[in-house]
Amino acid sequence: MVDPDRLRDSFLHTAADGTSWRIGDGPAFAALASLPDHVASAFVAAEDARFFRHHGFDLHQIERSLAVDLREGRLLRGGSTISQQLVKNLFLGRQRTLARKFQEAVLTWRIEANLSKPRILEIYLNLIELGPGIYGVAAAARHWFGVEPRRLTLSQAAFLAGLTPAPTTLSRRLREAGRQTPEMQGRVEQVLRAMRQNGSISRDQEQRALREPLALPALARVDSRAPGLGQSAAGGANERGAN
Numbered sequence: 289m290v291d292p293d294r295l296r297d298s299f300l301h302t303a304a305d306g307t308s309w310r311i312g313d314g315p316a317f318a319a320l321a322s323l324p325d326h327v328a329s330a331f332v333a334a335e336d337a338r339f340f341r342h343h344g345f346d347l348h349q350i351e352r353s354l355a356v357d358l359r360e361g362r363l364l365r366g367g368s369t370i371s372q373q374l375v376k377n378l379f380l381g382r383q384r385t386l387a388r389k390f391q392e393a394v395l396t397w398r399i400e401a402n403l404s405k406p407r408i409l410e411i412y413l414n415l416i417e418l419g420p421g422i423y424g425v426a427a428a429a430r431h432w433f434g435v436e437p438r439r440l441t442l443s444q445a446a447f448l449a450g451l452t453p454a455p456t457t458l459s460r461r462l463r464e465a466g467r468q469t470p471e472m473q474g475r476v477e478q479v480l481r482a483m484r485q486n487g488s489i490s491r492d493q494e495q496r497a498l499r500e501p502l503a504l505p506a507l508a509r510v511d512s513r514a515p516g517l518g519q520s521a522a523g524g525a526n527e528r529g530a531n
Contacts, residue, residue, distance in 0.1 A: 292395060303423060
């Protein structure tokens with residue numbers, strides 16, 4: 289039986305592609321308190337705007353997702369909260385069954401009951417895939433921008449948050465283009481707009497971030513270990529759809 293209580297302390301996590309790292313200490317870990325506020329705010333705005341107001345399940349988002357799915361006649365829009373995403377990545381496989389959904393609900397409730405919101409968010413930021421084989425904001429900051437996570441700018445944070453729905457696909461398109469793409473620029477603008485709308489940043493901060501040149505040194509490097517140039521070893525399976 290999985291035990292959410294173990295998440296209170298440092299623990300070793302292994303992703304589907306076999307990558308292992310410690311969450312809680314070590315060079316791959318970025319403590320929430322060490323990050324600029326806009327890093328966490330970018331991911332919350334992009335993924336779960338009501339994160340600090342719900343208890344693991346956002347009925348408003350579920351209703352919106354259901355409306356989109358019913359209108360389109362197929363599953364298109366996920367309604368998962370950050371807490372639910374954390375449960376899926378830590379404890380559950382990708383199978384879509386009623387039993388899995390029930391287990392997800394129970395584990396989400398247990399995590400929300402036993403961990404603080406900042407701790408849930410901290411684990412999430414150190415777990416999320418932000419490129420093929422790139423897990424957590426520390427690895428992503430170093431890979432995409434060549435900086436330590438504590439030095440991420442507002443536009444860089446918005447870029448990383450914009451990768452979350454489809455990190456492997458978006459990374460591949462960026463590598464193929466060799467530069468920032470209109471698609472990713474649109475995602476950056478969307479994240480910044482969401483941050484401004486929820487009060488995380490001001491309009492002036494939004495406009496300054498939009499004017500900031502977003503250099504991507506990762507695109508100038510050829511890394512034969514990265515599966516994003518061809519067939520993704522695991523990232524494709526990890527991309528989030530409607531769950």
